[in-house]
Amino acid sequence: MCAPPKMKNGKAILKQFYNCQILRDGKIMTEDLWIRDGKIVNPERIFYDEKILPDIRIDCHGALISPGYIDLQINGGFGIDFSHNIENVEEGINKVAKKLLECGVTSFCPTLVTSPSETYYKILPRIKRQNGGSRGASILGIHLEGPFISPSKKGAHPEECIKKFENGFATLIDMYGTLDNVCLVTLAPEIPNAMSVINELSKRNIKVSVGHSIANLCEGEEAVKNGATFITHLFNAMLPFHHRDPGLVGLLTSDQIPHGKIVYYGIIADGIHTHPAALRIAHRVHPKGLVLVTDAISALGLEEGVHQLGQLKIEIRKGRAYIAGTDTLCGSMAEMAQCVRILKEATGCSVVQALEAATLHPARALEIESIKGVLNFGADADFVLLDDNLELLSTWIAGECVYTTSKHA
Secondary structure, eight states, X not given: OOOOOSEXXXXXXXXXXXXXXXXXXXXXXXXXXXXXXXXXOOHHHIIIIIOOOOSEEEEOXXXXXXXXXXXXXXXEETTEEXXXXXXXXXXXXXXXXXXXXXXXXXXXXXEEESOOHHHHHHHXXXXXXXXXXXXXXXEOOEEEEOSSSOGGGOTTSOGGGOOOOTTTHHHHHHHHSOOTTEEEEXXXXXXXXXXXXXXXXXXXXXXXXXXXXXXXXHHHHHXXXXXXXEESSTTTTBOOOOSSOOGXXXXXTXXXXXXXXXXXXXXXXXXXSSOHHHHHHHHHHOGGGEEEOOOBOTTTTOOSEEEEETTEEEEEETTEEEETTSSOBOOBOOOHHHHHHHHHHHHOOOHHHHHHTTTHHHHHHTTOTTTSSOOOTTSBOOEEEEOTTOOEEEEEETTEEEEEOGGGO
């Protein structure tokens, strides 16, 4: 099932997935899925214009077909830390991209946390956008989380590397060296000169997210008016909600957002970083903006026990990563398929809403929803097969099976 031919008699293979349900246009419908040349095709043209039969028919045994998951914030996994893997950048990225297929992730944004300038100069040119396939999930572009953040909300970011925009956008360029492979930047909007930087990044079609910040609501609204479109891991590393000034959380219901503009927000639904009640609040007040992110660290996918990850020794106990010998959490071990299930259980949302938070919404946040995060005609054939419990059965990229579970082999 995982290695069908791509060509027949010199023509692209036509595949028909049947006995399935598919998620399309906000609904789950009983309908076949047709794939050719890595794209989803309209069967009406097959029936009425070409009048041909499929080359391959795949029985899905009642499975649900959803667009593949998209993770906009992942710091590493499987022993690899993107911010510290300086010597073997490509090898590390490829390892994570390959293993993410087992989580149903078909596209992702490798995320670098606050680092010294020389780290960016060494790593950024070597993490390139690339199409996914059997070697791993697609790389949509880099997410730079810092170093232009608030020291008061640094989280696990090293304070000695945090910077200000002393010379505006020129400071940012001096810090990173290149933006060629970057698609998303997290910064604190209250930093002096941040608004001009947000504006310039937006002009270059690089999405701006506000986060690791002590910004008030007014500063958040100003950032949105200057081009910011995203909030980094809502509730985490920002001022808590206050009734007189709700801070960045208030952007979810602000009446100052330009008409027709949606502010998206990442949220970590791992059952640890965000309380189920907080998930419910966010989902109920602004469901269209909810984007599931894992914010996973290098501990993702590792077994229970003590591991040496770079200079940090961590201990994994009962699915949580701690600094070894302590009860201090050191990051997320979430995988996206699990986050989807937790969101549904915590909020009582529909299957469609839970899946779209990991597919359509992140695609819209990057403005790539014409080709990713959907099963529309002409879109990339990146999808997952799921059982009734939203457990992963198999992962497909460009219409090719790139991972299947043992129970679905």
